[in-house]
Amino acid sequence: MRELWNVSSSPHVRSHEGTSNLMLDVALALLPATAFGVYRFGLYALCLILVSVGFALLTEYVFEIWTGRENTLMDGSALVTGLLLGLNLPPYVPLWIAMIGSIFAILVVKQLFGGIGQNIMNPAMAARCFLLISFAGYMNQFPALDGMSSVTPLTAMRNGEPVDLAAMFTGLTNGTIGEISTLAILAGGLYLLVKKVIDWVIPITYLGTFALFMLLFSGRGMDVHYLLAQLCGGGLMIGAWFMATDYTTSPITEKGRFVYGILLGVLTGIYRLWGASAGGVSYALIFCNLLVPLIERMTIPKPFGWEGQKNG
Amino acid sequence: MGNGSFRGGVHPFDGKDMSKDKPITEYLPKGDLVYPLSQHIGAPAKAVVSPGDEVLAGQILGEATGFISANVVSSASGKVKAIERRMLATGVISESVIVENDGMYRLAPGLGTLRDPSQMTKEEIRLAVKEAGIVGLGGAGFPTHVKLTPKDDAAIDYVIVNGAECEPYITGDYRLMLEEPERIVAGLKAILCLFERAEGVIAIESNKPEAIARMREAASGADRIKVQALKTKYPQGAERNLVYAVTGRRLNSRKLPADLGCIVSNTDTVLAVGMAVCEHLPLMRRIVTVTGDGIANPQNFRVKTGTNLAELVEAAGGFKGEPAKVIAGGPMMGMALTVLDIPVTKTTSALLALTEDEVERFAPTDCIRCGRCVKACPAGLVPQKMREASERYQLDLFEKLHGMECYECGSCTFACPARLPLTQGFKEMRKAVMDRRRKAQAQKQAGGKS
Missing domain, CATH: 3.40.50.11540 (NADH-ubiquinone oxidoreductase 51kDa subunit)
Incomplete structure (x- = not known):
């Protein structure tokens, strides 16, 4: 018999769903997009993903040893960061780009701000933006593939060229490794919804607002083909389902999630219509990440029983 | 609706x-019965018996004092052995009447007569409830x-x-x-x-x-x-x-x-x-579920108030395996016990023995801001922010985040994938805020008089 029973404050039971389960689910949900990217761009793309995942894990491990912190590799968050960064790289950048991006994501964006849950920007997105600014040449190169154009569908649309919507939906286009197949991303997003890892609010308000914004301001009016191509193009889908839903950098309040999704939709629209490059999801995400503390502060809900009342 | x-x-x-x-199943106590005079919200009851007194089942041992208070009634006949301080499941020490059970359960005179509430006045009905404790x-x-x-x-x-x-x-x-x-x-x-x-x-x-x-x-x-x-x-x-x-x-x-x-x-x-x-019968019994994977033969007992919890564990076949945690009440809001030498009070709904303590199994990690606590909170609060206030002991911020609307149900803590002890912090903060309010009130009153 034990001499003493455990004593702690209630509740005495815990949900079996822990941080590592959630992160593993996100990684699983990214598998279709990963597999399709490797199928489309070949083994070199797989190498890029492995390097970015590997260096994300290594950076986290070394930093934690160096600073005498508890090892957090098993929570799975560095894995997800590395994977997301890899999927957001063009398919033929040099391996050292992936390496630098991963180190920046984990060291500067995540660990220097306090580690998991403390970063003010999504590490993978911030690293992508860092790479876009620092190595614009590499990061905007999409070599021609099996006779297809070396421009991404978004750039083509900007130049007024026609795009193949079906190819964009299935993923037979050019772009970063993980963003090309809307179908694969939606499959992953659906998995996250069904497993209740994410809820619908942010992706749907983001995509909905973006579509509405383009309808009003693109000058194309009710051009369904154009709208759908905009929705399927670039990093919007992977951004809406996997980046905007990042726990740490999105609002935890219910109303805040709506505000965040709407802001993302509007900003992405602005960047896509009037920004310097054809894309804009990365910058919209980073910008809105920084607004999250403010959004949360302004959307603290009225408690139950105080709705519409001043006090409480 | x-x-x-x-x-x-x-x-x-x-x-x-x-x-x-x-x-x-009816469980009849073997040992002495312990009746804490403070087992309700409000003022403790005042003992109206003395050591050595003979008491009957249904007899009032402690009388309600003040408006919010309740009688404490004997659930057996026997002799008052002592009036002394005993620990309750909550960890609170309360003055208690100890009764040596004679095993006869002789009912106090006048009790047990059938009455028709529709023939009674409202005052009579309310008095019956009050008398019954x-x-x-x-x-x-x-x-x-x-x-x-x-x-x-x-x-x-x-x-x-x-x-x-x-x-x-x-x-x-x-x-x-x-x-x-x-x-x-x-x-x-x-x-x-x-x-x-x-x-x-x-x-x-x-x-x-x-x-x-x-x-x-x-x-x-x-x-x-x-x-x-x-x-x-x-x-x-x-x-x-x-x-x-x-x-x-x-x-x-x-x-x-x-x-x-x-x-x-x-x-x-x-x-x-x-x-x-x-039936003109005061509160002398309650139902206690003795259960959990650490109990040999889980049971629902009709128990005389004052019965020792250790007896109930024995009546349910004793412990099975090695209990890691023993809880008075349920797993969400119950109190973890250190000893079983505790009486069944009016509010003891269950005794739960678990062979695995999930609090021990799942160590806390850092908050990932997933928002599950916000979704789980039935009071519509933002536990993630309240935790930041409680970690830093910021009482004003805790109140501003409506922390006093929390009723400590534990849903946020259950849902938290980082296994953070949110509710524990909120209990401490709520107590601190209430203490502060009481002090401010007392100061105001003292100031008003001088």
Whole structure:
């Protein structure tokens, strides 16, 4: 018999769903997009993903040893960061780009701000933006593939060229490794919804607002083909389902999630219509990440029983 | 009307299968009986017996002092051995009357006579409840006669019997509804005699279809009484959620159910009211579920108040394996015990022994801001932010984040994938804020006098 029973404050039971389960689910949900990217761009793309995942894990491990912190590799968050960064790289950048991006994501964006849950920007997105600014040449190169154009569908649309919507939906286009197949991303997003890892609010308000914004301001009016191509193009889908839903950098309040999704939709629209490059999801995400503390502060809900009342 | 549910909540493993098909068995105590004079909300009762006195079952040992207080009644006949300080399940030490049980259970004169509440005045009914020492048996321990005395009887339009029993593992109310539905209905009818305009609603979670059927049957002849099924979700039985689920009305920390026209009492309490009014029997027993994977033979017992918990464990076949944690009450809001030498009080609903302590198994990690606590909170709070306030002991911020609306149900802590002890911090903060308010109040009064 034990001499003493455990004593702690209630509740005495815990949900079996822990941080590592959630992160593993996100990684699983990214598998279709990963597999399709490797199928489309070949083994070199797989190498890029492995390097970015590997260096994300290594950076986290070394930093934690160096600073005498508890090892957090098993929570799975560095894995997800590395994977997301890899999927957001063009398919033929040099391996050292992936390496630098991963180190920046984990060291500067995540660990220097306090580690998991403390970063003010999504590490993978911030690293992508860092790479876009620092190595614009590499990061905007999409070599021609099996006779297809070396421009991404978004750039083509900007130049007024026609795009193949079906190819964009299935993923037979050019772009970063993980963003090309809307179908694969939606499959992953659906998995996250069904497993209740994410809820619908942010992706749907983001995509909905973006579509509405383009309808009003693109000058194309009710051009369904154009709208759908905009929705399927670039990093919007992977951004809406996997980046905007990042726990740490999105609002935890219910109303805040709506505000965040709407802001993302509007900003992405602005960047896509009037920004310097054809894309804009990365910058919209980073910008809105920084607004999250403010959004949360302004959307603290009225408690139950105080709705519409001043006090409480 | 309510929609039978509420926003938020969680679905913990309910563990009720272990004991839900075990009929209630009467357990007669072997050792001395211990009656704490402070086992309810409000002023402690004052002992009206002395060591050496002979007492009878149903005799008052401690008398209510002040408006919010309750009598303490002997559940057996015998001799008062001592009046001394004893520890309760909450860890509180209370002055207690110790009675040496003679095993005869001789009833005090005048008790046990049948009465018809419809022939009694409201004063007589309320007096019967007060004399009987009835308090909320669901766990709150609020004196029932006070609850049944709102400012205006005519303003009450709902009397809700809380049969939700949303705490995992506990099956006492469920068994009562199966085995003694008529007595519950009798209690409800007695309460309805006080509130002419009210409708009686027996509210039961949908995972107890047999109980719903039995209660419907028992209430079928009665006008003004209906049975409502509620969604199965923790904490459906919390007062604010229950009132909302049944009536659509929204309580908060500053409002009593009576302010919104509702009287809410738990099943066993209503049954006790029925016994006090119709059978003139004071509160001498309650149902205790002794269960968990660390108990050899989980049971539902009808227990004399004052019975030692160690006896109940023995009666349920003793411990099985090595219990890691022993809890008085359910796993969501119960108290972890260090010893079993504790009496069954009016609010002891269960004794739970678990061979694995999930709090120990899942060590806390850093918050990932997933927002599950926000979704789980039935009070509509943002526990993630409240935790930041409690970690830094920022009382003002905690109040600003509406922390005082928390009723410590534990849903946020259950849901947290980082396994953070959120509720623990909130309990400390709420206590600190209440202490601060009391001090400010005392200072104001002292200032006013000088």
